Amino acid sequence: MRNFLIIIIAFATLFSCSKPKGYVVKGEIKGKENGFIKLMKFANGKWIAEDSASIVKGKFELKGKSDLPELRVISIPPQTIVAQFFAENGTLSLTTSMDSLNSTEVQGSKSNDEFSILKKELKNIARETQGLQQKYNLARQSGNEDEMKRAQIDYEAMMGNQKVYVKNFVRQHPKSTVSPLIILSQMSQEMTAHQIDTLIAFLDPSIKGSIYVDELKKIADKLRITDVGVVAADFKMNTPEGTPLSLSSLRGKIVLIDFWASWCQPCRKENPNVVAIYNTFKSKGFDILGVSLDRDKAAWIKAIADDQLSWHHVSDLKYMQNEAAVKYGIRTIPSTILLDKEGKIIAKNLSPEDLSKKLTELLP
Numbered sequence: 001m002r003n004f005l006i007i008i009i010a011f012a013t014l015f016s017c018s019k020p021k022g023y024v025v026k027g028e029i030k031g032k033e034n035g036f037i038k039l040m041k042f043a044n045g046k047w048i049a050e051d052s053a054s055i056v057k058g059k060f061e062l063k064g065k066s067d068l069p070e071l072r073v074i075s076i077p078p079q080t081i082v083a084q085f086f087a088e089n090g091t092l093s094l095t096t097s098m099d100s101l102n103s104t105e106v107q108g109s110k111s112n113d114e115f116s117i118l119k120k121e122l123k124n125i126a127r128e129t130q131g132l133q134q135k136y137n138l139a140r141q142s143g144n145e146d147e148m149k150r151a152q153i154d155y156e157a158m159m160g161n162q163k164v165y166v167k168n169f170v171r172q173h174p175k176s177t178v179s180p181l182i183i184l185s186q187m188s189q190e191m192t193a194h195q196i197d198t199l200i201a202f203l204d205p206s207i208k209g210s211i212y213v214d215e216l217k218k219i220a221d222k223l224r225i226t227d228v229g230v231v232a233a234d235f236k237m238n239t240p241e242g243t244p245l246s247l248s249s250l251r252g253k254i255v256l257i258d259f260w261a262s263w264c265q266p267c268r269k270e271n272p273n274v275v276a277i278y279n280t281f282k283s284k285g286f287d288i289l290g291v292s293l294d295r296d297k298a299a300w301i302k303a304i305a306d307d308q309l310s311w312h313h314v315s316d317l318k319y320m321q322n323e324a325a326v327k328y329g330i331r332t333i334p335s336t337i338l339l340d341k342e343g344k345i346i347a348k349n350l351s352p353e354d355l356s357k358k359l360t361e362l363l364p
Contacts, residue, residue: 022063022064022065022089023063023064023065023066023087023088023089023090023091023092024061024062024063024090024091024092025039025061025062025063025064025074025085025087025092025094026059026061026091026092026093026094027059027060027061027062027074027083027093027094027095027096028058028059028060028094028095028096029055029058029059029060029082029083029095029096029097029098030058030095030096030097030098030099030103031097031098031099032055032058032076032082032098033055033057033058034054034055034056034057035054035055035076036052036053036054036055036076036077037052037053037054037055037060037062037074037075037076037082038051038052038074038075038076038077039051039052039053039062039063039064039072039073039074040072040073040074040075041064041066041070041072041073041087042071042211047073050062050064050065050072051063051064062074064087066087066088066089067089067209068177068207068209068210068211069086069087069088069109069111069176069177069178070086070087070177070210070211071084071085071086071087071181072084072085072086072087074094074096076098080098081101082096082097082098082101082104083096083101083104084101084104085104085106085109085112085115086106086109086111086112086115086177086178088109088110088111088112090108090109091108092106092107092108092109092112093106093107093108094106094107102119102123110176111176111177111178114173114176114178115178118169118178118182121165122162122165122186125158125161125162125165128158129155129158129159129162132151132154132155132158133151133155135147135151135154136148136151136152136155139151162186163186163187166182166183166186166187167187169182170182170183170199170202170203171202174202174203174204175203175204175206175207176207177207177210177212179203179207180200180203180207180210180212180213180215180216181212183196183199183212183216184212184215184216184219188216188219188331189331189332191223192223192227193220193221193223193224193227196216196217196219196220196223197220199216200213200216200217200220219329219331222328222329223329225327225328225329226328226329226337226345226348227345228345228346228347228348229344229345230344230345231342231343231344231345232247232257232337232339232343232344232345233327233328234246234247234248235247235323235324235327237291237314237315237316237323237324238314238315238316239312239313239314240297240300240301240304240313240315245289245312245314247289247324247343248343250287250289250312251341251342251343252285252341253285253286253287253341254281254285254286254287254338254339254340254341254359254362254363255286255287255288255289255338255339255343256274256286256287256288256289256336256337256338256339256355257289257291257324257328257336257337257338257339258274258288258289258290258291258334258336259291259293259322259324259325259328259330259333259334259335259336260290260291260292260293260333260334261292261293261294261300261333262292262294262296262299262300262302262303263294263299264293264333264334266333266334267333267334268303268307270334270352271307271309272307273352274288274309274352275307275308275309275310276352277352277355277356277359278310278311280356280359281359281363282311284359284363285341285363286359286363287311287312288311288312289311289312289313289314290304290309290311290312290313290314291314291315291322291324291325292313292314292315292317292322293315293318293319293320293322293325293330293333294315294317294319295317295318295319296317297315297317300313300315300317335348335349336348336349336350336355337349338350338355338358340362346358346362
């Protein structure tokens with residue numbers, strides 16, 4: 001279960017360009033009698049202060065501008081986040097606490113009523129999934145494989161329930177800007193361009209100008225670059241030895257582009273399966289281009305050696321701003337794209353089992 005707050009704050013490309021309207025936040029913070037507080041908004045790729053105020057006897061007042069309801073964060077400098085809420089035209093009453101972000105209550109805003117319902121349900125799902133993760137870990141420590149399988153099945157079912165809940169929330173709230181935000185934070189990483197387009201079309205025209213809808217459109221546009229049947233966009237980066245290597249130079253083989261990093265534990269866990277598949281099919285015309293989202297060259301090289309990844313590797317050491325990853329719209333790793341001998345995309349993010357089956361079909 002993703003941390004809902006972190007995912008929301010991590011949208012580093014959101015910006016606001018709508019006609020402003022005013023709102024006032026009359027707040028109270030428990031556990032902080034006096035001090036300084038900031039109202040933060042996302043603009044031009046970073047969190048900036050929209051307003052600030054003094055806390056006097058636990059109370060404060062903040063003002064801002066927003067045409068459509070948008071997420072705002074209230075923080076105590078330098079970085080303590082004490083509240084998140086939807087800024088909506090009018091006067092809002094907000095109560096929060098230094099002890100818990102989840103204690104925030106907002107009155108005077110329909111968007112925040114909807115946001116509160118959503119957060120409560122996602123919190124309940126998170127609690128259950130965490131319990132299943134603990135159950136799985138205990139079973140693994142004791143070597144109980146049957147219990148591990150049951151916990152894994154229950155975990156996957158719970159994650160499925162979360163997706164169903166989010167979809168139902170969107171269907172029930174087509175006029176709420178909370179809906180495109182929750183699509184961004186909980187669903188967009190696993191959606192196709194067509195699925196995103198379909199959800200955007202479902203939303204009410206009154207919120208089509210939301211910054212969250214704009215961000216969904218950007219994601220869909222990037223996903224179209226990697227649609228099945230499209231020739232994969234070329235790129236060139238340096239190998240660990242410092243030699244430039246382009247994707248197009250591998251034409252003539254079935255190629256798997258593998259976006260990964262030394263610091264990515266799911267990637268490292270998957271590597272033994274990829275090694276086994278590579279060793280099985282490399283003599284038949286299969287190749288892999290590992291694109292690392294590392295920034296530490298030594299760690300990257302060490303992971304290649306430790307995991308025995310004997311295929312092609314490139315990186316520009318720009319971490320999540322890796323140029324190929326940005327071009328391909330990669331938002332999570334591991335991510336893979338399978339190309340035919342002409343460089344056309346034929347599949348994406350296949351499981352090891354499905355990748356092996358696909359290669360058996362392509363390279364008998």
